[in-house]
Structure formats: structure tokens, C-alpha cells
Amino acid sequence: MSLSEATEPATKLSEKGPGKRPRPPSPLSKEEKQAKRAKAVARATAKRLKKQRGHIPEACSPEDVRWKDIVNLLGQEVVDNAIENGSEFDSPFLFKSEVELEVKSVSSNGEGLAQSDEEGSKAWVVVVPFCLPGDRVKCRVFKNDRMHSLADFIQIIRPNPELRDDKRVKCKYFSKCGGCQYQASTMLSYEMQLDFKRNVVVKAYKNYSDLPDSTIPEIQPTIGSPLQYGYRTKITPHFQAPPPKVDRTALQAQVESGEKPDWLQIGFNIQGQNKVFDIEECPIATPVLNHALPEIFQNVVKTIHTYKRGATLLLRESLDTSVDPDPNDTSKDKQVCITNNHASVRERVGDFLFEYVASSFFQNNNAILPSLTSYVRESIVSLYPDPNDPSRPTHLIDTYCGSGLFAITLSPDFSTVAGIEISADSILYAKHNAKLNNIAPEKMSFRKGDAAEIFKTVSDFPPDKTVMVIDPPRKGCDDPFIKQLLEFRPKVVAYVSCNVHTQARDVGNILRATRDAVEGEGKKYVLESLRGFDLFPQTAHVESVAILRLV
Numbered sequence: 001m002s003l004s005e006a007t008e009p010a011t012k013l014s015e016k017g018p019g020k021r022p023r024p025p026s027p028l029s030k031e032e033k034q035a036k037r038a039k040a041v042a043r044a045t046a047k048r049l050k051k052q053r054g055h056i057p058e059a060c061s062p063e064d065v066r067w068k069d070i071v072n073l074l075g076q077e078v079v080d081n082a083i084e085n086g087s088e089f090d091s092p093f094l095f096k097s098e099v100e101l102e103v104k105s106v107s108s109n110g111e112g113l114a115q116s117d118e119e120g121s122k123a124w125v126v127v128v129p130f131c132l133p134g135d136r137v138k139c140r141v142f143k144n145d146r147m148h149s150l151a152d153f154i155q156i157i158r159p160n161p162e163l164r165d166d167k168r169v170k171c172k173y174f175s176k177c178g179g180c181q182y183q184a185s186t187m188l189s190y191e192m193q194l195d196f197k198r199n200v201v202v203k204a205y206k207n208y209s210d211l212p213d214s215t216i217p218e219i220q221p222t223i224g225s226p227l228q229y230g231y232r233t234k235i236t237p238h239f240q241a242p243p244p245k246v247d248r249t250a251l252q253a254q255v256e257s258g259e260k261p262d263w264l265q266i267g268f269n270i271q272g273q274n275k276v277f278d279i280e281e282c283p284i285a286t287p288v289l290n291h292a293l294p295e296i297f298q299n300v301v302k303t304i305h306t307y308k309r310g311a312t313l314l315l316r317e318s319l320d321t322s323v324d325p326d327p328n329d330t331s332k333d334k335q336v337c338i339t340n341n342h343a344s345v346r347e348r349v350g351d352f353l354f355e356y357v358a359s360s361f362f363q364n365n366n367a368i369l370p371s372l373t374s375y376v377r378e379s380i381v382s383l384y385p386d387p388n389d390p391s392r393p394t395h396l397i398d399t400y401c402g403s404g405l406f407a408i409t410l411s412p413d414f415s416t417v418a419g420i421e422i423s424a425d426s427i428l429y430a431k432h433n434a435k436l437n438n439i440a441p442e443k444m445s446f447r448k449g450d451a452a453e454i455f456k457t458v459s460d461f462p463p464d465k466t467v468m469v470i471d472p473p474r475k476g477c478d479d480p481f482i483k484q485l486l487e488f489r490p491k492v493v494a495y496v497s498c499n500v501h502t503q504a505r506d507v508g509n510i511l512r513a514t515r516d517a518v519e520g521e522g523k524k525y526v527l528e529s530l531r532g533f534d535l536f537p538q539t540a541h542v543e544s545v546a547i548l549r550l551v
């Protein structure tokens with residue numbers, strides 16, 4: 001039932017109802033009435049515009065990414081018309097109404113975009129998690145927004161047999177847990193997940209780079225993870241503190257006897273809610289972490305009476321750091337689970353060893369790291385296949401370097417390497433990792449600071465012999481960084497990103513700046529290649545690698 005259908009009869013009844021007195025004649029003249037009406041229209045328009053402005057999502061945010069997919073599905077003209085006539089917030093669905101819809105596509109965030117197939121229904125999209133194109137889904141609307149509603153998944157009424165195979169679902173919390181943003185994909189064959197993610201890269205460059213199609217290379221197939229389950233080397237389950245009215249002494253007696261209070265849930269958030277539910281396992285986490293979960297959770301139960309606030313647990317898989325590392329011998333490797341935020345974690349990436357403090361950043365899928373780092377390395381080297389080519393880059397700058405992942409794994413191909421990173425802990429470990437991997441101190445230097453500060457310290461790096469790796473957090477690079485990169489002009493830029501939308505924006509800015517500046521003379525950046533890596537199978541995330549070259 002549409003909102004207007006639901007409200008119209010009520011309005012008519014009250015207007016025509018028995019006992020309704022005729023209105024006294026208005027003391028206002030015709031002109032005054034017109035002016036009053038015009039004012040009311042202006043007020044309503046201002047209110048609507050304020051509401052609209054309040055609904056404009058931040059560029060590149062998940063809401064903005066979803067909005068672009070919604071516009072694409074509805075058609076720009078339909079959206080423009082609705083905005084023009086002010087009907088873009090008039091949802092055909094009541095709050096909490098349960099509806100059955102056809103899923104038309106999947107957004108880059110991994111949610112199904114569904115529509116009503118009823119004849120004459122309003123052009124409107126309902127965003128539903130856990131479903132796939134071609135499914136008929138039942139859902140409950142919980143929020144109405146511009147030209148779309150958000151809904152909770154209830155059930156699949158009619159699956160699309162070509163895409164859905166529920167036997168593939170390995171997680172018993174699937175369709176409840178919000179931990180994986182792209183859980184719909186657990187039902188897809190893995191190749192199809194990779195294809196979905198390639199399409200996310202395609203759409204990101206179309207929507208956010210502002211580059212002509214001719215400057216964007218064919219996006220290569222997404223490289224899959226060797227492990228599609230059991231790959232996550234870090235998980236962070238959480239729990240809430242005891243409710244305020246709980247008798248702590250009674251609680252202590254209860255939990256010390258090993259009994260878990262009913263209100264205590266330790267796990268992840270329910271999809272779309274700020275509410276934790278209990279988990280016994282997480283199939284995308286490594287077996288070592290899953291093995292450690294029961295004891296860690298039991299410790300929380302036994303000490304829950306001591307907590308004033310809720311908390312987040314950290315579980316990281318690590319090589320046993322009580323044993324001296326041997327870079328060349330993996331036979332004595334033993335994996336353990338680390339839960340102390342301040343402890344050192346150790347991992348192998350190909351032939352290299354890395355250590356870092358447990359609470360700091362490190363990529364969470366160890367299985368795919370050798371192919372990711374090799375790909376970045378080979379993409380750069382293959383631009384200069386002749387080792388004697390005098391124009392071959394010799395210097396490497398790793399910006400946002402963390403504990404040195406790219407600086408160290410790419411170092412065999414460069415004579416001089418510098419890295420910069422904002423986290424003091426990560427920089428300490430990057431220096432330590434250079435030693436751990438026997439890299440000569442005069443070859444490699446790391447400094448703590450904002451990424452843009454690197455340009456102050458690399459004045460001796462010849463720009464036309466320098467490769468710059470950029471691997472920023474999700475928000476991408478800031479303007480001062482891009483400005484200085486454009487002044488420095490490294491010969492090659494390898495931009496690695498966990499947010500392909502901000503990457504597309506930044507790459508677009510870099511390419512356009514040099515294209516507009518040279519207009520026929522001088523050098524400009526070109527996008528040599530673009531490819532996604534599936535660091536997070538079963539989720540909507542895709543890591544994207546863009547290689548840029550100054551030509």
C-alpha cells in the first residue's frame with residue numbers, strides 16, 4: 001500500500017465528516033490570499049530544500065556510493081524529474097511495512113537494490129541486504145530516504161537459481177551478522193564474486209574519477225584470495241557492560257560458577273543494528289583464531305562483573321614470537337593467537353618476515369599478500385623490461401608505509417628506499433623489519449610524519465627515477481599531499497587502496513592536473529593498469545591497484 005493511499009481516505013473523512021461547520025468568509029482580499037499562499041509555498045520549498053541538503057551524502061561515502069547505484073538503476077531523468085517536482089522523498093512504503101520485491105542489481109556496498117514490479121508503481125528503490133539480482137525478496141522497510149527506502153531482510157520468496165546456491169553458505173550467522181558487508185556473495189560461486197568486485201572498480205572510476213573513458217584502461221579480472229574462508233588473521237568481537245541495575249555481587253557469584261548471564265552477548269553486531277549477538281565461530285577467520293575463541297569468551301564471562309563499559313577484543317594470528325625467527329626456514333613455524341594489544345605479531349610474506357604491534361595496521365589476509373606485493377612489484381618492473389634501460393627507476397618512496405610492507409617487499413628492485421607513516425609504533429617496527437630482512441641501513445630509511453612531509457626529505461631522489469607507492473586509509477589522500485606529489489612528479493605511482501572510490505577520485509585529480517597543465521607540451525600521467533584484489537572474500541570490499549606513469 002502506498003503512503004498516499006493510506007492517508008488519503010482519512011483526510012477526506014475528516015473534511016466531509018458530520019458536524020463540520022462551514023468556514024466563515026475570509027477577511028483577506030484576493031491579493032492577500034495569493035501572497036499568503038505564495039509565502040506558504042516558499043516556506044514549504046525552503047523546508048524541502050533544507051531536508052534535501054541534509055540528505056546529500058558526503059562524496060565517496062557508502063551512502064554516496066549507494067546513491068550513485070540507485071540513480072543508475074532509476075535513470076538520471078527520472079531522478080531529476082522527481083527532484084524538480086519535489087516528490088523525491090515521497091516514499092510509496094510505510095515505515096515497518098513488509099513488502100515483496102524483485103531484486104534488480106547489487107550495489108557496490110553489496111546490498112540488493114529491489115523494486116516493485118506492480119504496474120504503475122512509483123520509481124523507487126528498496127535497499128535490502130543478503131539478496132542477489134533476480135531474487136524475489138520479502139523485507140521490512142525501516143527508513144525512507146531520497147528515492148529509496150532501507151529495509152531489513154526477511155526471506156527469499158523466490159531465488160534466482162542462476163546466481164544463488166545456498167549450499168555455499170558456510171556461516172550459520174549468515175543473514176544475521178553485519179560483520180561481512182557483502183554476505184550476499186557467500187551464495188555466489190567465487191568467480192562471480194570476483195566479477196562483482198571487478199564491476200565495483202569499473203563503476204568507481206566511472207562515478208568518481210571524472211576521466212574520459214578513453215583514459216581508463218580495461219580493468220583486469222580481480223585476483224582471488226587463495227583462501228576464501230579461514231583467511232582473516234584479525235577479528236575484533238565485542239560485548240556490552242552489565243546493565244546498570246544488575247546486582248554486581250550476585251553477578252560475580254553467577255559468573256564465577258561459569259554461568260553466562262542471558263543479557264551477555266559476545267560477538268559481532270546484528271546487520272544494520274548497534275546490537276551484539278553471540279558467536280561461537282567466524283568461518284572467515286583463520287582456524288587458529290576460531291580455536292582460541294571459546295577460552296577467550298569464557299574469560300570475559302568470568303570477569304564481566306568487573307566491566308564498567310563494553311569492550312572490544314582483539315584476536316590476531318601470529319607466528320610464535322617466543323621462538324627466534326628464521327627468514328629461510330618455515331619448518332618450525334607455529335601459529336598462535338595474540339590478544340594483547342601491545343604484543344608483537346609476526347608474519348611471513350613470501351620470503352620476508354614482518355613484525356608489528358598487535359593494535360597497529362597490518363593487512364588482514366596473509367594468504368593473498370605474496371600475490372599482492374608481487375603484482376605491485378611486477379607491474380612497476382614490467383614498465384621497464386630491459387634491466388639496462390637507463391630510464392629504469394632506482395628509487396622508491398613508500399608513503400603511508402605502515403610497518404614497511406611495500407618498502408621491504410619491493411626493495412630488491414631499488415637502490416634507495418624511503419618510507420613515511422603517521423604511527424610511531426609502525427615506524428619503529430618498519431625500521432626493525434628492515435633489519436630483520438637484512439636490508440642495508442644506508443639503503444632504507446623510515447620516518448614518522450604526515451605523508452605530505454616526505455617531500456621535504458627526498459630532495460636527493462631524482463623524480464624521473466623514482467617510484468612512489470601510495471597506500472592511504474579509506475579516506476584517500478588529502479589535497480596538500482596530491483599538490484606536492486604533482487610538484488615532485490615521481491616517474492611511476494603505484495596507488496594501492498582499500499577504498500576504490502577515493503582512489504578513483506585521487507587518480508582522476510592527478511591525471512587531470514597534469515593533462516590540463518601540459519596541453520601538448522611537457523609530461524602527463526597516464527593510467528597504465530587497474531586491477532582489484534580480493535583481500536576480503538565474502539564481503540563487499542575490494543582492494544584496488546592503479547599504476548600511473550609519467551609520459
Ligand SMILES: C[S@@+](CC[C@H](N)C(=O)[O-])C[C@H]1O[C@@H](n2cnc3c(N)ncnc32)[C@H](O)[C@@H]1O
Pocket residue numbers: 361362363399400401402403404405406420421422423426449450451452471472473498
Ligand atoms: C591502509 S594502511 C597501509 C599500510 C601499509 N602500506 C601496509 O600495507 O601494511 C594506511 C596507513 O596509513 C597510515 N596513515 C594514516 N594517515 C596518515 C597520514 N596522514 N600520513 C602518513 N600515514 C598515515 C596509517 O597509520 C596506516 O598505517
